[in-house]
Amino acid sequence: xxxxxxxxxxxxASSLDGFIAPEGMDLAHADEPDYKQWAxxxxxxxxxxxxxQFFRKNLKLGDGGxxxxxxxxxxxxxxxTGASIMGKRMFDGGERFWPxxxxxxxxxxxxxHQVRKPWVRPGGATFHLVNDGIESxxxxxxxxxxxxxxxxxxxxxxxxxxxxxxLVDEFPIHYSPVFFGQRxxxxxxxxxxxxxxxxxxxxxxxxTHVTFEVER
Amino acid sequence: xxxxxxxxxxxxASSLDGFIAPEGMDLAHADEPDYKQWAxxxxxxxxxxxxxQFFRKNLKLGDGGxxxxxxxxxxxxxxxTGASIMGKRMFDGGERFWPxxxxxxxxxxxxxHQVRKPWVRPGGATFHLVNDGIESxxxxxxxxxxxxxxxxxxxxxxxxxxxxxxLVDEFPIHYSPVFFGQRxxxxxxxxxxxxxxxxxxxxxxxxTHVTFEVER
Numbered sequence: 001x002x003x004x005x006x007x008x009x010x011x012x013a014s015s016l017d018g019f020i021a022p023e024g025m026d027l028a029h030a031d032e033p034d035y036k037q038w039a040x041x042x043x044x045x046x047x048x049x050x051x052x053q054f055f056r057k058n059l060k061l062g063d064g065g066x067x068x069x070x071x072x073x074x075x076x077x078x079x080x081t082g083a084s085i086m087g088k089r090m091f092d093g094g095e096r097f098w099p100x101x102x103x104x105x106x107x108x109x110x111x112x113h114q115v116r117k118p119w120v121r122p123g124g125a126t127f128h129l130v131n132d133g134i135e136s137x138x139x140x141x142x143x144x145x146x147x148x149x150x151x152x153x154x155x156x157x158x159x160x161x162x163x164x165x166x167l168v169d170e171f172p173i174h175y176s177p178v179f180f181g182q183r184x185x186x187x188x189x190x191x192x193x194x195x196x197x198x199x200x201x202x203x204x205x206x207x208t209h210v211t212f213e214v215e216r
Numbered sequence: 217x218x219x220x221x222x223x224x225x226x227x228x229a230s231s232l233d234g235f236i237a238p239e240g241m242d243l244a245h246a247d248e249p250d251y252k253q254w255a256x257x258x259x260x261x262x263x264x265x266x267x268x269q270f271f272r273k274n275l276k277l278g279d280g281g282x283x284x285x286x287x288x289x290x291x292x293x294x295x296x297t298g299a300s301i302m303g304k305r306m307f308d309g310g311e312r313f314w315p316x317x318x319x320x321x322x323x324x325x326x327x328x329h330q331v332r333k334p335w336v337r338p339g340g341a342t343f344h345l346v347n348d349g350i351e352s353x354x355x356x357x358x359x360x361x362x363x364x365x366x367x368x369x370x371x372x373x374x375x376x377x378x379x380x381x382x383l384v385d386e387f388p389i390h391y392s393p394v395f396f397g398q399r400x401x402x403x404x405x406x407x408x409x410x411x412x413x414x415x416x417x418x419x420x421x422x423x424t425h426v427t428f429e430v431e432r
Contacts, residue, residue, distance in 0.1 A: 016412065016428070017403035018234045041408065175391075177428055181408040187233035192257065192397040196232065201424040203417030208426050210419075212232070212393055 006145050007169045008138070010152040010159050011077045013045045013207070014173050018187060019180040020045075020156050027093055044178040048207045049074065058103050070204060073172070081106060082145025085137055087158040088112040091127065095119070102127075104153075107144040109137050111158060134161050156185065163214075164191050170199065172211040222361050223385045224354070226368040226375050227293045229261045229423070230389050234403060235396040236261075236372050243309055260394040264422045265290065274319050286420060289388065297322060298361025301353055303374040304328040307343065311335070318343075320369075323360040325353050327374060350377050372401065379430075380407050386415065388427040 012020045022045070024036030033039030049055050053065030054075040065071070083106050086094075091110045094102065101123030102108075108127045111134065119127040130137045141150050152162050162168050195215040202209040228236045238261070240252030249255030265271050269281030270291040281287070299322050302310075307326045310318065317339030318324075326345045335343040346353045357366050368378050378384050411431040418425040 018401070022408075037408075175426065177412045177414050179403065179408045179410050179412070185234070187395065192238075192253075192395045194395050196393040196395070198393050198419075198422065198424065201417075201419030203414075203419060203426075206414065208414065208417040208424060210391065210424050 005147055006082070006142055007080075007149045008152065008162065008167055009077075009080075009149060009169060010154070010162075010171045012154065012159070012171070012173060013049070014175055015045060015178050015180040016175065017179050017181065018185040020154065022180045026089075027096065030093075030096065041178065041180060045176045048174070048176070048204070054078070060099060060101075069202065070207075070209070073202075073209060077151070077172070080149045081151040082148025083107040083109065083141045084151045084153045085109045085111065085134075085141050085158065085162075086153040087155050088114065090153060090155050090158075101125070106148075107141070108153070109141045109144075111137055134158075134165060134167070138162075138167060160187070163187075163194055166194065166214070166216075168214055170211065170213045172209055175208045175210065176206070221363055222298070222358055223296075223365045224368065224378065224383055225293075225296075225365060225385060226370070226378075226387045228370065228375070228387070228389060229265070230391055231261060231394050231396040232391065233395050233397065234401040236370065238396045242305075243312065246309075246312070257394065257396060261392045264390070264392070264420070270294070276315055276317075285418065286423075286425070289418075289425065293367070293388070296365045297367040298364025299323040299325065299357045300367045300369045301325045301327065301350075301357050301374065301378075302369040303371050304330065306369060306371050306374075317341070323357070324369070325357045325360075327353055350374075350381060350383070354378075354383060376403070379403075379410055382410065382430070382432075384430055386427065386429045388425055391424045391426070392422070 014020055022038045022041035024038035025042055029035040029038065048070060051066050052071040052074050053067050054071050056062055056065040084104055086108060088110060102121045102125040105124035108125055110127055110129045112129050113131055114129055115131060116129045130140060152159050196212040197215055199211045199213045230236055238254045238257035240254035241258055245251040245254065264286060267282050268287040268290050269283050270287050272278055272281045300320055302324060304326060318337040318341040321340040324341055324343045326343055327350065328345050329347055330345055331347060332345045346356060368375050412428040413431060415427045415429045
């Protein structure tokens with residue numbers, strides 16, 4: 001099987017100070033949206049997403065929504081993804097909060113030390129817990145993509161590991177004008193040996209979208 | 217005197233990981249451009265600037281250069297500035313490396329504990345060392361602007377102090393696709409109570425320019 005066309009990417013929203021999730025947004029405080037204002041901070045980061053038709057449909061949030069360029073960005077990232085990789089903390093949160101049809105609809109490989117049978121969801125998402133490191137996980141994920149691309153779903157630490165191992169090909173970042181002040185930064189600890197260039201930047205009212213390509 | 221029209225801004229280039237200067241770029245290593253590759257890292261951050269006619273002329277780097285929208289951005293930031301504020305470390309570096317006609321051509325107020333007479337440069341830049349805190353320095357700077365605006369020149373720590381004191385009105389950031397990996401981040405420690413929105417974003421080949429406005 002030729003997998004050469006499979007690209008590895010991530011696609012995240014970032015606060016101005018470089019965080020992809022607000023302080024206080026964790027399992028322990030999931031029922032306390034006022035804790036450190038995590039829910040309103042998260043809403044500021046993601047407000048443009050919740051307005052898009054594709055996202056609303058995928059998460060069964062209701063009809064309607066915008067159908068312009070930003071909607072196509074979300075749709076394209078989804079459609080190109082044949083399988084995803086995520087960290088255990090993201091999985092733990094999702095296991096509790098995703099709708100029954102987890103919004104991936106493709107295989108997901110979870111980096112963890114936990115040994116557990118695959119968790120099969122209706123709608124096509126099956127979560128495989130893998131225990132032998134990021135390169136092995138990427139190999140397993142590539143074999144599950146059906147020649148589509150691999151998305152590193154998150155969190156920040158997992159993305160950093162793949163970036164620093166030079167295993168990521170490209171990444172759009174959606175910069176929202178909000179400061180988080182705390183929590184793991186997307187790029188803290190990223191090696192300056194990673195070379196990137198801008199492929200495309202798209203300005204909109206609420207957010208600035210920049211797609212970077214990693215140079216080899 | 218009515219100073220109500222005077223705005224406070226800064227205008228910086230940022231690496232993807234949020235740094236405005238590379239590791240190793242300091243007085244001790246000024247003659248060692250290969251030290252931690254600081255000179256080539258700096259060049260990546262600023263390459264778009266060195267191509268602009270206005271910058272080349274202001275630093276007497278030679279004729280020619282681009283005259284498009286990015287050139288106008290630099291020119292506008294310069295022309296609106298009636299006086300600037302900077303930290304002592306930036307001043308120490310500049311005292312050694314600016315051309316005799318320091319490229320400000322207006323009064324500059326330097327935050328320091330050092331007591332010293334004003335340092336007068338040909339071409340209009342006079343450096344006043346001030347010893348009584350950021351608010352007093354801003355008051356003195358406002359009185360020297362002639363109704364133009366106040367620019368917080370840097371470094372990152374001084375900008376952070378003014379941002380967190382809610383004394384900054386707006387700021388363009390020019391995002392360059394380079395990772396620095398180390399050194400003081402522009403927004404590390406910025407309070408999440410600072411509210412900003414996007415006024416304008418401009419995409420270009422090498423850099424993404426976003427101008428933010430602080431909401432009151």
